[in-house]
Amino acid sequence: MTFFSKRIEELIIESGETVASLAAIGGINRTTLQRIKSGERLPTPEFFCNLSRALRLSPIEQDELAQLLEIARVGETVSYSRRQIFDLIEMISELTEYKIPFSKEIDLKVSPLDNQQSAEPLEVYSDPMAVLNLIENSIDQELFSATQPELKLCIPHTESKVYDYIFQQMMGNKKKLNLADVLGFRQQSATDEPGQAVAALRHLIALSLLENINYRSCYYYFSPETSVSMPVTALFPYFILTSDRVITISTDFSQAVLYQDAAIFDLYRTEFERLVARSQTFIEESTDLFEVYTMEQIRQLKHVVEPLPCFAYYIDRELLEANMNKDFPYYETLLEMAVNHYGNIQRENPNIINVFSLKNLEQFMKDGRLNFPDEVYNVVKPADRLYLLRLVRDDLANNRRSYYAIDEEQIFMNGSTEFSNEQNLIRVILHYRKDNQLVFKAFEIYEPSVVAAFDDFFTSLIKSKYILPKEQTLAELDRLMQICDV
Structure with a gap:
């Protein structure tokens, strides 16, 4: 018997109901419930929701039970790794979203180090x-x-x-x-x-x-x-x-x-x-875009989690020329590198699984701002924003691209973070304001067990409660196109 099935048995006893009465209340199969209680099988997502409703579980109790169910499905090690990555995403968002006031001072504890003369x-x-x-x-x-x-x-x-x-x-x-x-x-x-x-x-x-x-x-x-x-x-x-x-x-x-x-x-x-x-450098902090964003070839890119949909699929020279700042001192060099970079993604990575934020996409549709220094690019024109969004919407509707929108009520992820799962490494790029200046930080993790843990997390993410259904995502994209059209 797993911890999950044992907890189900305890909840049934605490409810004061029988297996038969719970099955009737939740509209679920009594035999299936009995087998879940005995540990012979695990519930489907729909069955789990109906059973939670029948047991009258609070949101906290339902989350705890869902955690036990995940452990029963994938094992404690994998479940723990997924939880750590989830906490990492929310921690980054919190520390880049909220400014901590500088008011703390250090008090020395009593220790042998206090008397330096002796x-x-x-x-x-x-x-x-x-x-x-x-x-x-x-x-x-x-x-x-x-x-x-x-x-x-x-x-x-x-x-x-x-x-x-x-x-x-x-x-x-x-x-x-x-x-x-x-x-x-x-x-x-x-x-x-x-x-x-x-x-x-x-x-x-x-x-x-x-x-x-x-x-x-x-x-x-x-x-x-x-x-x-x-x-x-x-x-x-x-x-x-x-x-x-x-x-x-x-x-x-x-x-x-x-x-x-x-x-x-x-x-x-x-x-x-x-x-x-x-x-090798593990953490790199800079205000220089060139020091953080690699413009070299990115091969076998499997997953990308970022604030906006993967516009790299659709960016060509004409679009870059229209939106990059021609007064930037290294404009020509940057233009050629960007053309090569986006062209490589389009050639080498046609099947990227892309997870993005509708909240950040809506902000982009309103102001046209990207996470690049102001001196590098101009605000993206409304017509170009609409053009890019229509391409995303059409590719998603026709199953040509794998786009998944984050459920903002389930996970807190602001616009500061990008993750990419690339063959044998995990790349994390952060971009956020510090003292009114845009700061970039890059992390490259090659450790095989960590790369495997992120690979599992991204793969499981697209099938989890943290992702909106396709129909709801399409409806939200339609709404955003109307905002931009007005």
């Missing part, structure tokens, strides 16, 4: 809780005392407690922090838990979205057989640098050594730079 050049910590306290106190000391706080981390990306603590201390903090890390990702391993890796990704992106953190993150790959992330000339494989101290940490985070020695500090600072030089 601090030993080397201190050993041999308990996981003591190690975590040491890290937290060192972070607080840096934020409290340093004129320009900085942290350099060479720790596993799964050590979410450390990243969570930095996030909590910096959220709303008046200080600004320079944060850099080097992440070691395992190459594909059957024992890897993709949900944990996705959860770690959520922590990293959350940090990168705080306005008072200047974050540079790099990554490299190591073999699953390797016991440490990368050989370093030190006692322990992991370390954290503040402005004036080094914490070296054992593989299992149960032991640590605190060094307050200039020679040791210089050794680790040099080691960190060596690791950075051998790594």
